[in-house]
Amino acid sequence: xxxxxxxxxxxxxxxxxxxxxxxxxxxxxxxxxxxxxxxxxxxxxxxxxxxxxxxxxxxxxxxxxxxxxxxxxxxxxxxxxxxxxxxxxxxxxxxxxxxxxxxxxxxxxxxxxxxxxxxxxxxxxxxxxxxxxxxxxxxxxxxxxxxxxxxxxxxxxxxxxxxxxxxxxxxxxxxxxxxxxxxxxxxxxxxxxxxxxxxxxxxxxxxxxxxxxxxxx
Amino acid sequence: xxxxxxxxxxxxxxxxxxxxxxxxxxxxxxxxxxxxxxxxxxxxxxxxxxxxxxxxxxxxxxxxxxxxxxxxxxxxxxxxxxxxxxxxxxxxxxxxxxxxxxxxxxxxxxxxxxxxxxxxxxxxxxxxxxxxxxxxxxxxxxxxxxxxxxxxxxxxxxxxxxxxxxxxxxxxxxxxxxxxxxxxxxxxxxxxxxxxxxxxxxxxxxxxxxxxxxxxx
DNA sequence: CCGCCCCACAAACTAATGTTCGGCACCAAT
DNA sequence: ATTGGTGCCGAACATTAGTTTGTGGGGCGG
Numbered sequence: 001x002x003x004x005x006x007x008x009x010x011x012x013x014x015x016x017x018x019x020x021x022x023x024x025x026x027x028x029x030x031x032x033x034x035x036x037x038x039x040x041x042x043x044x045x046x047x048x049x050x051x052x053x054x055x056x057x058x059x060x061x062x063x064x065x066x067x068x069x070x071x072x073x074x075x076x077x078x079x080x081x082x083x084x085x086x087x088x089x090x091x092x093x094x095x096x097x098x099x100x101x102x103x104x105x106x107x108x109x110x111x112x113x114x115x116x117x118x119x120x121x122x123x124x125x126x127x128x129x130x131x132x133x134x135x136x137x138x139x140x141x142x143x144x145x146x147x148x149x150x151x152x153x154x155x156x157x158x159x160x161x162x163x164x165x166x167x168x169x170x171x172x173x174x175x176x177x178x179x180x181x182x183x184x185x186x187x188x189x190x191x192x193x194x195x196x197x198x199x200x201x202x203x204x205x206x207x208x209x210x211x212x213x214x215x216x217x
Numbered sequence: 218x219x220x221x222x223x224x225x226x227x228x229x230x231x232x233x234x235x236x237x238x239x240x241x242x243x244x245x246x247x248x249x250x251x252x253x254x255x256x257x258x259x260x261x262x263x264x265x266x267x268x269x270x271x272x273x274x275x276x277x278x279x280x281x282x283x284x285x286x287x288x289x290x291x292x293x294x295x296x297x298x299x300x301x302x303x304x305x306x307x308x309x310x311x312x313x314x315x316x317x318x319x320x321x322x323x324x325x326x327x328x329x330x331x332x333x334x335x336x337x338x339x340x341x342x343x344x345x346x347x348x349x350x351x352x353x354x355x356x357x358x359x360x361x362x363x364x365x366x367x368x369x370x371x372x373x374x375x376x377x378x379x380x381x382x383x384x385x386x387x388x389x390x391x392x393x394x395x396x397x398x399x400x401x402x403x404x405x406x407x408x409x410x411x412x413x414x415x416x417x418x419x420x421x422x423x424x425x426x427x428x429x430x431x432x433x434x
Numbered sequence: 435c436c437g438c439c440c441c442a443c444a445a446a447c448t449a450a451t452g453t454t455c456g457g458c459a460c461c462a463a464t
Numbered sequence: 465a466t467t468g469g470t471g472c473c474g475a476a477c478a479t480t481a482g483t484t485t486g487t488g489g490g491g492c493g494g
Contacts, residue, residue, distance in 0.1 A: 010441090027244055027284055030481055042443045047483070049441090066283040066450060066481055067244055118333040118431075119301075120290065142359040142432070162434070210434060214335075215359070217379070217428050227471085247451055259473050264453065266471090283451055283480060 011049050013038050015058060018071060028069040086117050086130045086150055092164065092175050093134035115214060117150055125152040125211055131164070131175070138162070138175055138190045147215050149175065151208035162190075162210040168203050178206065224275070228266050230255050232275060235288060236302055236331065245286040290331060301339035303347045303367055305330035309381065309392050310351035332431060334367055342369040342428055348381070348392070354406040355379070355392055364432050366392065368425035379407075379427040385420050395423065 017037045021029040029037065031046045040046055050069070054061050062068030115130055122128060133147045143149065149162075157163045157178040165187055166173050176187035176197070185204045187197040224232065234254045238246040246254065251263045267286070271278050279285030288302075332347055339345060350364045360366065366379075374380045374395040382404055383390050393404035393414070402421045404414040 008441090026287060027282075030283070031483090032481065040442085042445090043482080044444080044484080045442055061482095063482080064449075066247070068482090070243065116335040116337045118335055120333045142361055144359055212434065213432065215430060217426075225471090248453090249451070257472085259475085260452080261454080261474080262472055278452095280452080281480075285452090 008049075010038070010040075010045075011053055011058075014046065014049055015053065015071075018059070018069060022071070028067045030067055086115055086122075086128045088115060088130045088132055088148060091132040091134050092149075092173055115148055115150075117212060117214070121150065121212055128152055128211065129208075130214075133175065136191060143175075143190070143213055144215065147213055149210045150212035150214065152211045153208045155206055157206045157209060164207040164209075166205040166207050167199060168205060173207065175210070224270070225266075227255070227257075227262075228270055228275075231263065231266055232270065232288075235276070235286060236304075239288070240302065245284045247284055288331070290333070301334045301336045301345075302331050303334050303339075303345045305332060305347045305349055305365060308349040308351050309366075309390055310354065332365055332367075334429060334431070338367065338429055345369055345428070346425075347431075350392065354408050354411055356408050360392075360407070360430055361432065364430055366427045367429035367431065369428045370425045372423055374423045374426060381424040381427075383422040383424050384416060385422060390424065392427070 014034055017034055018029055021033060021037065031043045031050070034040070034046045034050075035043050038046075050059070050061060053059055057072060059072055060070045062070070117128065117130075128150050130148050130150050133143055133149055134145060136145050151164055159179045161178055163176065163178045164173055165176055165178065165185075174187065174197075176189055179186040179188060180201065181198075183201050184198050185201050187199065187204075189196065231251055234251055235246055238250060238254065248260045248263045248267070251257070251267075252260050255263075257263055267276070267278060270276055274289060276289055277287045279287070330349075334345065334347075345367050347365050347367050350360055350366055351362060353362050360379075368381055376396045378395055380393065380395045381390055382393055382395065382402075391404065391414075393406055396403040396405060397418065398415075400418050401415050402418050404416065404421075406413065
């Protein structure tokens with residue numbers, strides 16, 4: 001594959017636009033889409049630059065096919081279109097703090113751990129992150145030690161939903177089922193051998209909601 | 218969302234082709250692609266059926282746009298492009314046959330049900346299919362009624378793996394943990410209230426292995 | 435200043451692709 | 465037999481989208 005070269009501003013602009021268009025529409029843009037999107041006055045300018053970028057290995061064009069543009073990654077392979085990667089930002093268990101939420105560096109020592117999730121999840125929920133589950137406090141909800149839960153950040157929760165709850169006073173995060181009961185909140189582990197936790201409503205902050213559980217086989 | 222209706226054979230054929238084309242090419246097929254792929258003699262037939270399928274909520278067509286076909290999932294949301302789609306070919310439970318494996322038509326009464334899986338799964342395992350789980354026979358393995366298991370077709374299994382086992386004599390398929398014990402095979406439900414099944418090794422055919430469990434939240 | 439190259443422009447052209455139309459065969463209800 | 469609906473066919477038609485062509489401006493070395 002050809003060596004990477006620095007892109008001209010216009011080419012960078014086109015590249016960005018293609019990526020954005022792909023995200024928004026699911027199919028590649030036409031030359032005229034790019035033209036409009038980048039405020040270029042002629043399709044031939046787009047064609048010209050696409051040709052250069054193809055030569056330099058940034059993308060591939062299937063000729064004779066409408067919307068035949070594919071982006072390539074740094075290895076020259078086509079970019080999986082809906083590739084939804086989610087970062088595992090830490091681990092969570094009853095009573096243990098989550099590093100990412102603790103007062104020290106939020107993003108600093110983040111582990112480099114990424115899981116792929118079903119593309120439709122990201123489409124439906126937007127930004128997501130993941131936590132590795134320690135312990136068996138949610139075993140009755142079919143979440144085991146070592147599983148990875150995918151979390152959608154949100155401040156609110158309906159009763160019965162599985163949430164990441166942040167206890168302000170204790171500075172702890174925990175994975176529980178959420179039940180609002182007056183000015184109290186019951187955090188219910190899904191494990192018949194464990195008791196629920198009752199806390200004042202203003203001491204609880206919902207950090208996110210579980211949207212998916214991943215398990216290795 | 219529009220009500221679900223049974224698809225005509227031709228429409229099922231077209232739907233399958235679109236999915237396959239999407240997998241292979243990353244972009245939706247044109248009317249003429251479908252025409253060729255399904256051996257239809259006229260584009261108008263394709264258009265005719267696409268129109269019906271759009272009316273019935275199986276897909277969406279963006280008019281005025283080339284390759285504007287999008288598949289919709291059962292909730293009416295667009296399926297991410299280039300995503301790994303797996304077809305749910307039937308349901309499975311202890312003691313009940315799986316339609317797709319029974320002696321009658323393998324592909325005939327195929328339901329319109331497709332789930333998305335993590336892209337890396339398909340990359341790692343190749344072709345996959347999915348089954349909807351009925352009953353709680355695998356509850357201790359954290360597989361609940363209504364979950365969907367993703368299966369990798371294979372003839373062999375190691376002890377302890379969760380497999381789809383086909384009992385030749387009974388003509389039944391069942392989801393169990395597999396243990397080879399001499400010339401017998403123990404099929405162990407992961408439910409403490411249920412007993413294992415012992416069958417002769419030559420009466421058991423391993424159809425596939427569970428690689429993923431999907432659950433709605 | 436000249437010629438040259440890179441880049442951009444607009445318009446025209448061709449190919450690809452979606453859409454429509456009239457007609458035919460089959461089947462079921464009238 | 466007649467009527468109406470479904471499914472299919474082939475071809476023409478309309479629109480979208482990729483490609484080509486001729487042109488012009490601006491920087492740069494001669």
